[in-house]
Amino acid sequence: MAIGSAATILAWRARPEPGSKPLVALLVAQSWWSTCIIFKLRAPTLDAKLLWANLAWIGVVAIPVAWFLFALEYTGRDEYLQPRYVGALSVVPVLTVILALTGQYHDLLYVRPTGVELNGVVLFEQGGPWFWITAAYTYILGIFGMIPILGLLTSDAVTFRGQSAALVVGLLAPWVTNILFLAGLLPTSGVDPTPIAFSVSGIVYLAALTQFRLLGTSPAPNKRARQFLFDRMQGGAIVVDANDYVVDMNDSSVRILGVDSTDVLGAPANEIIPEYDRLPEDGALPGHLTIGDELGGHPYDVVATRITNVRGTPIGRVITFHDIGEHLRQQQRLEVLNRVLRHNIRTETNVIYGYVSRFEDDENARTVKERALRIEEIGKKGRKAIELFDKTRDRTEPKSLQSLLDRCIESTRDSYPKATIERSHPDEDVAVAGLLRPVFSNAIENAVEHNPSETPHVWITVEVEGDTVHVEVADDGPGIAEYELAVLEDGTETPLKHGSGLGLWIVKWGTDIAGGDVRFTENDPEGSVVTIEVPVLSRDAQVAPSERSD
Incomplete structure (x- = not known):
């Protein structure tokens, strides 16, 4: 008691x-x-x-x-x-x-x-x-x-x-x-x-x-939180059993399909979910699914995920719907922007360059030519940035780190033949994300381009530690301005606080997308050091045939 x-x-x-x-x-x-x-x-x-x-x-x-x-x-x-x-x-x-x-x-x-x-x-x-x-x-x-x-x-x-x-x-x-x-x-x-x-x-x-x-x-x-997340998740989710009957659905799926959950629970899934019979047992529906009429429909990525019991026996599936309308619109905008950067800006700068060539070779003409080339270079980097984001959707295959660096160095030497570029060679070659090529290229080109010396010097050091690659690009130039570093640190630009170009942004964005990290520090006695750390994707660094033709 x-x-x-x-x-x-x-x-x-x-x-x-x-x-x-x-x-x-x-x-x-x-x-x-x-x-x-x-x-x-x-x-x-x-x-x-x-x-x-x-x-x-x-x-x-x-x-x-x-x-x-x-x-x-x-x-x-x-x-x-x-x-x-x-x-x-x-x-x-x-x-x-x-x-x-x-x-x-x-x-x-x-x-x-x-x-x-x-x-x-x-x-x-x-x-x-x-x-x-x-x-x-x-x-x-x-x-x-x-x-x-x-x-x-x-x-x-x-x-x-x-x-x-x-x-x-x-x-x-x-x-x-x-x-x-x-x-x-x-x-x-x-x-x-x-x-x-x-x-x-x-x-x-x-x-x-x-x-x-x-x-x-x-x-x-625990139970309430899981149910809350299921009900309130932004994407639609429908649970079907092993016999393909609907057993649960969240609020978003009710809105997406325009149904009443009390009417469809227990109903055959192929009567509720469009093109259900095309869904794989586990995986994504090829392409995307448009739900609604032709004028007011929304495109969705549809993915089926298998549910198993403790013995690994399939007992049902979760069908999820992700609205990709904004993604497709953004992709369309990028394609239009890419066309403008690739064609329109190049065409206009060529016209400017052609007209200026008719003038006397004085200082003003040379300035206009340099600015025209600068505009074309900005357009080129803009296209590189767009291609970088496109590659994140394609998930490019791993590529040889040494091969990527060799091509970036070769390209920079072609553009700046007076530059001296030295690099170390690690004991082993590894594979990294192929989308890192514009990252390395911009890091090396920036080190040369912004160096006022007639013979700029760049040192590239490569180290492989466990599952991480460290690529260090050091130069003897004037260094990176503090306001440039502040903008990169904040991760955004404003009308009053912005960088002077896209090169460093491409380095930062590409490294982030590859799951790595980048640091900008001062070199001793002068210059800057860009340290790029990215994960090793594979120890097998054999170069894919497509890589040779990039």
């Missing part, structure tokens, strides 16, 4: 944590049953013993209901704790208490209540038909309450495993005792020893409250 009271107080103080109120009800019901049994055994008359035996039924029938409600709320299924559900669960317990208090008028709960008053120690009742209904109801609620608790025994959190193990032991101790008593396997002279087993439950529950933080931390948010 003392242990149970201590556990009850701790559970009461934990309100309103999930499961606290049902656990208090459970512990109070156990204490009530135990108290009634004590008074029953000490009652001096048969009528008094019968009274306490009948009152004990209040605790007896309250325990399974409280246990079931606790299991639901503790594991995040509190949507079933609404009054109508609690009322439905209480029908059998209420009828049982009524039948117990009116037992002298019927034999539904007890067939033959008999008593032995000698020394006033024993009272024996033979169960009637309703007794066994109540017993079955008690064990059914116990089993259904244990199912979600048992699921936590495999939780990744040690705390939840300890909590669930304690709860299972706390249930099994009185449960097994009661089963053995009803089967007549305990020599208790007709006295139900189940309340004695409550002492074990009390100790276990007290340990769970103090050692495993029962009610201090609970798995209740």
Whole structure:
């Protein structure tokens, strides 16, 4: 009794944590049953013993209901704790208490209540038909309450495993005792020893409250959070079973398909999901799917993901819909911009260059020519930036690091023949993302282009450490201006705070896309150092045939 009271107080103080109120009800019901049994055994008359035996039924029938409600709320299924559900669960317990208090008028709960008053120690009742209904109801609620608790025994959190193990032991101790008593396997002279087993439950529950933080931390948010994320995720998601029937769908999928979830749950998936029969068992639908009419339709990427049980057997699939309308529009804009940069700017600069060539070779003409070439160079880098983002969608294959650097160095030497470019050669060649070519190219070209010396000097150092490649490009130029570095650090430009070109942006963007990192530091005694760190994709650095023709 003392242990149970201590556990009850701790559970009461934990309100309103999930499961606290049902656990208090459970512990109070156990204490009530135990108290009634004590008074029953000490009652001096048969009528008094019968009274306490009948009152004990209040605790007896309250325990399974409280246990079931606790299991639901503790594991995040509190949507079933609404009054109508609690009322439905209480029908059998209420009828049982009524039948117990009116037992002298019927034999539904007890067939033959008999008593032995000698020394006033024993009272024996033979169960009637309703007794066994109540017993079955008690064990059914116990089993259904244990199912979600048992699921936590495999939780990744040690705390939840300890909590669930304690709860299972706390249930099994009185449960097994009661089963053995009803089967007549305990020599208790007709006295139900189940309340004695409550002492074990009390100790276990007290340990769970103090050692495993029962009610201090609970798995209740897990289920609700997963459901919340499923319902609120931006993309549509539909769950189908192994027989291709719709079993769940989130709010976005309801909006995308323009259906009512209550009407389609349980319906064949091929009647709900367009082109469902074209979907692979696991993977993406080729191309994209347009949902809606021709004028108001939206394009979606549709992906099927297989769901398996713990044995790896497929039990269903999740079909997801991702709106790619904005992506396609952005791709179209990039294609138009690429055309403008590739054709229009080059054409216009050629026209300017041609007209200027007719003028006298004075300083003004040379300035115009240099600016025209500068505009064409900006257009070229703009095209490189667009191609860089296009490659992220294509996921280009790994390419030889040494080959990429060789071509970048060769290209820079062709453009700046007076430049001296030195590089180190690591012991092994590795493969990196092919989209890094414009990254290395711009890092090397910037080191030469912005160096006012007639003979700029660039040092390229390559090191492979584990699964990371370090490419360091150092120069002896004036260094990178602080405002340029500030813009790169912020990751965005404004009308009042912007860089002077695209080269460094291409270095930063390309490195980020490749999953790497880039640092800009000062060289000693002068110049700058660009350090590019990217992951190794493969130790096999054989160059693909397509790479030779880039």
